[in-house]
Amino acid sequence: MALKGKEISIIGAGIGGLAAAMALAQKGARVKVFEQADGLGEVGAGLQISANGVAVLEALGLRDAAAKLANTPEAVVLRDYRGGEVVRLPLGASAVARYGRPYWQFHRADLLGVLAQGARDVGVEMIFDHRLTEVSQSKERVEAVFSNGKSVQADCLIGADGVRSVVRGMALHGQPAEFTGQVAWRGLVPASRLPKGLFENAAQVFMGKGRHLVAYPLRGGTLINFVAVEERASWADEGWSLPDSPENLRAAFQGFAAPVQTLLAQVDETFLWGLFNHPVLPRWSNGRIGLLGDACHPMLPFLAQGAVMGLEDAFVLAECFEAKGIEKGFHSFEAKRKPRATRVQKGAARNAWSYHLRNPIFRGVAHKLLGMAPQNTLLGQFDYLYGHDVTAKS
Numbered sequence: 001m002a003l004k005g006k007e008i009s010i011i012g013a014g015i016g017g018l019a020a021a022m023a024l025a026q027k028g029a030r031v032k033v034f035e036q037a038d039g040l041g042e043v044g045a046g047l048q049i050s051a052n053g054v055a056v057l058e059a060l061g062l063r064d065a066a067a068k069l070a071n072t073p074e075a076v077v078l079r080d081y082r083g084g085e086v087v088r089l090p091l092g093a094s095a096v097a098r099y100g101r102p103y104w105q106f107h108r109a110d111l112l113g114v115l116a117q118g119a120r121d122v123g124v125e126m127i128f129d130h131r132l133t134e135v136s137q138s139k140e141r142v143e144a145v146f147s148n149g150k151s152v153q154a155d156c157l158i159g160a161d162g163v164r165s166v167v168r169g170m171a172l173h174g175q176p177a178e179f180t181g182q183v184a185w186r187g188l189v190p191a192s193r194l195p196k197g198l199f200e201n202a203a204q205v206f207m208g209k210g211r212h213l214v215a216y217p218l219r220g221g222t223l224i225n226f227v228a229v230e231e232r233a234s235w236a237d238e239g240w241s242l243p244d245s246p247e248n249l250r251a252a253f254q255g256f257a258a259p260v261q262t263l264l265a266q267v268d269e270t271f272l273w274g275l276f277n278h279p280v281l282p283r284w285s286n287g288r289i290g291l292l293g294d295a296c297h298p299m300l301p302f303l304a305q306g307a308v309m310g311l312e313d314a315f316v317l318a319e320c321f322e323a324k325g326i327e328k329g330f331h332s333f334e335a336k337r338k339p340r341a342t343r344v345q346k347g348a349a350r351n352a353w354s355y356h357l358r359n360p361i362f363r364g365v366a367h368k369l370l371g372m373a374p375q376n377t378l379l380g381q382f383d384y385l386y387g388h389d390v391t392a393k394s
């Protein structure tokens, strides 16, 4: 076993970093995860995890723990901004029948908690308040230096530090991520503050000119999660997520359907995210330093696949390390993952365009055509995505 006793430092305790830590520790590596934040706390937000992500949770041994916290939606419903149903794609039991596993939705903090507990149970050490500032390597070892002056050495370092990865900049000279011209508000509203049954158990997408809003229930229907995206010319803020006034959100979605207005009227707190992206990196590793997740292939959220790709990466990277050792393992990982990550990244960008059609006549025609398409054809578009199982033994 090429991994037994190897010391691995992972930068970033997001979905990708924690899943990789657990997968690698299960194969005998001694893993430390360094996170700049002071804990795993996460701004209230939902995450959809399709069957291909559930496959990885299952392979890690986390299926039962995750199932207890998951919401299983019955459908994805695309709607015109005024509320009219454009198309309904069944999930629930249909997703299980088609892909072998469910389509789940989580409070992000719940899924992070499940991964963190799983990682701790196999001996992963999690170290908070450590912001990576420098990384260097010799033939045998990698050294990471943190802003608090501490440093650590290991056999290998994995940058799971997200779309604004510093590992990418330092070790791979990757270009900085750029603002995509889109912002997203995220937030949660207690269902008890809304009329009963206002939102069915589905992921509903309300599509308007240059903007759309997605809403779905979480935690047994006690919370309604929303993501509201708007196109914008610029993003002036230094950070990439900041608290914003709910009034700005309400103003942006004026004229949307009544359930959207009712939901947004109850928003007390919301965060605004600038959506940043960069093309899939040409190289994902340099010697003993490599990347996974958003750090090497960020995804716009319009296919709900960024975190899922992080899960897939984690599983595949651990298999590649076990089979080939570290440096060759990184190469094999890149060869296996790049075509898929590139395809999904492009698919997510295309969805941004089709959700936001600006010309009302064109939008009307496009929605009509979508509504007329046979359901099997529509569902078939997602088979390459949800039906793919990185954990299947070939």
Ligand SMILES: Cc1cc2nc3c(=O)[nH]c(=O)nc-3n(C[C@H](O)[C@H](O)[C@H](O)COP(=O)(O)OP(=O)(O)OC[C@H]3O[C@@H](n4cnc5c(N)ncnc54)[C@H](O)[C@@H]3O)c2cc1C
Residues within 6 Å of the ligand: 011, 012, 013, 014, 015, 016, 017, 034, 035, 036, 037, 046, 047, 048, 049, 130, 131, 132, 133, 160, 161, 162, 163, 164, 165, 166, 184, 186, 227, 273, 292, 293, 294, 295, 299, 300, 301, 303, 304, 305, 306, 307, 308, 309, 310
């Ligand atoms: C509005 C919105 C909705 C989304 N919805 C979905 C969805 O439904 N389903 C889905 O699959 N994906 C979704 N995504 C995408 C998903 O959130 C990301 O793709 C995913 O979180 C990426 O995981 P990651 O582990 O690669 O990086 P991240 O989750 O970004 O984690 C990176 C971690 O690294 C830490 N870090 C960064 N720099 C340093 C440093 N220098 N030192 C130490 N630590 C550092 C950060 O603090 C962070 O904890 C959505 C994204 C957005 C913006």
